[in-house]
Amino acid sequence: MTSGNLADVAALFDGSRLTMGRRLAGLRKNALAAAVELTPAAISFYESGGKKPSAAxxxxxxxxxxxxxxxxxxxxxxxxxxxxHFRSLRSTTQLARDQAEAYVQVVAEVSRVLERHVDFPPVRLPVRPVGADCADDTPERAAAELRAEWGLPEGPIPHTVRAAENNGVLVVFTPPQSASVDAYSVSRADRPLVLLNPAKDDYYRQRFDVAHELGHLVMHTDEEPGNNIVENQANRFAAEFLMPRAQIADLLPTRADWPRLAKLKETWGVSLQALLYRARQLGTMRDVTYRNAMTTISTRGWRRREPGTVLSVEQPSLLPRAVELLPPDLLAAESRIPHHLLDVVTSRTPVG
Incomplete structure (x- = not known):
């Protein structure tokens, strides 16, 4: 870029973009200041708009x-x-949260650019607020309502990511440097987002993650994220969304029948642990039986990798297909997002 263009950028400099870029890079103000031989106070001035940087x-x-x-x-x-909505605010550092939220800005910006040229499905996501003091089956009813709203047939959901995208929810993988942050979701006025961990290459757990985040988007637009009550409600929502009581209760075993559980896992696209959780939740399996089964899961090393068919994770397609319809480099030119981030946002698979 010429010195004249640099001067133009300096004159129009947007401090919020500097904040966004710094957070995307995972840097604190003092680290960026050291990299450019300035003081942290100078970075603060630039970000707040109190001062404009020189072209240099x-x-x-x-x-x-x-x-x-x-x-x-x-x-x-x-x-x-x-x-x-992060799974645990205690285990997610502020730096990691800042980076994740900056990435949300990137995804939203990419989406806005693409929607100037490509029609996206309208957002069809009912809001059913559930308070932290809820003591009834509202999470389960919210899940049933979403299945009905989306016209999902009885039985297993064939593709959770596609179901979300068909109803206007953006689903993307996060960058590899964000692998310390589990799946999370963001309620935005223009378009809700579900962001998936690129390091979690487990088909069955990914499907539960998508359903869990849909639960947050439906139920928790105003709730404080990260607390155990809200997370438990999202788990209950996900269990009912993927394994409706009326359709699976009679199929669940009363004991740890591993061959039977393995067949249910393949049929319903959920993990053995999710099936055990559901069996206990519905009263089909006693607590002591559930605890013994989970001990077996741990002893056999199945918490990390369960036995059974290894399937590729479900792939987002809404943003990748939209990009394919555009002339090369149009997205980069209009969004001004770096190519390496555009590759992540619009990828069908995790970028390693």
Missing amino acids: TVAKLAMALSVSPSFFLPDGSPHAPATA
């Missing part, structure tokens, strides 16, 4: 963050507040 500083910032200088230009889109 713009070039240094772009190089340090592996973005083009034009990345720092205003994008003109409102950044509405959105709550990200």
